[in-house]
Amino acid sequence: MSEKKENTFFPKEIFETKIGLEMNKDILYSLYKSGVTPEASLPIEFFFMSDHEEKIKRLYEFLIAEFPDYIDLEIRPKNDNYELSGKTSPIKMDLSSINAWNQQMWDLGYQYDCMVDGMAYNGSD
Numbered sequence: 790m791s792e793k794k795e796n797t798f799f800p801k802e803i804f805e806t807k808i809g810l811e812m813n814k815d816i817l818y819s820l821y822k823s824g825v826t827p828e829a830s831l832p833i834e835f836f837f838m839s840d841h842e843e844k845i846k847r848l849y850e851f852l853i854a855e856f857p858d859y860i861d862l863e864i865r866p867k868n869d870n871y872e873l874s875g876k877t878s879p880i881k882m883d884l885s886s887i888n889a890w891n892q893q894m895w896d897l898g899y900q901y902d903c904m905v906d907g908m909a910y911n912g913s914d
Contacts, residue, residue: 798840798870799904808895813887820882820910830879831910832860835894837873839903845871848901873903882910 839845845864852859862875880890898905
């Protein structure tokens with residue numbers, strides 16, 4: 790078995806220190822103030838970035854295979870890098886569910902050397 794190469798775009802030190810799950814609490818609080826409830830389920834638009842098209846394509850292929858209900862998956866060049874965007878199926882808008890999904894995407898991004906570059910909550914219940 791070959792050894793995994795070091796990440797060139799999403800290095801281990803960022804993976805281990807920068808996830809920022811604490812921000813989800815503030816984002817959800819803002820959503821709750823606008824009428825969304827913790828029991829509501831909304832799709833999440835997400836973005837990954839990487840420095841090589843091949844890496845982002847491998848992540849794209851994984852997402853298609855493992856999350857067939859994710860929609861609008863698209864890869865495009867962006868600022869000398871590559872961006873993958875898409876939308877999830879609806880996810881429950883409670884902190885536990887959002888943090889679990891966010892952690893999963895963070896871990897997948899590191900596995901494919903593609904950093905989560907953002908997410909937005911879409912739609913309404």
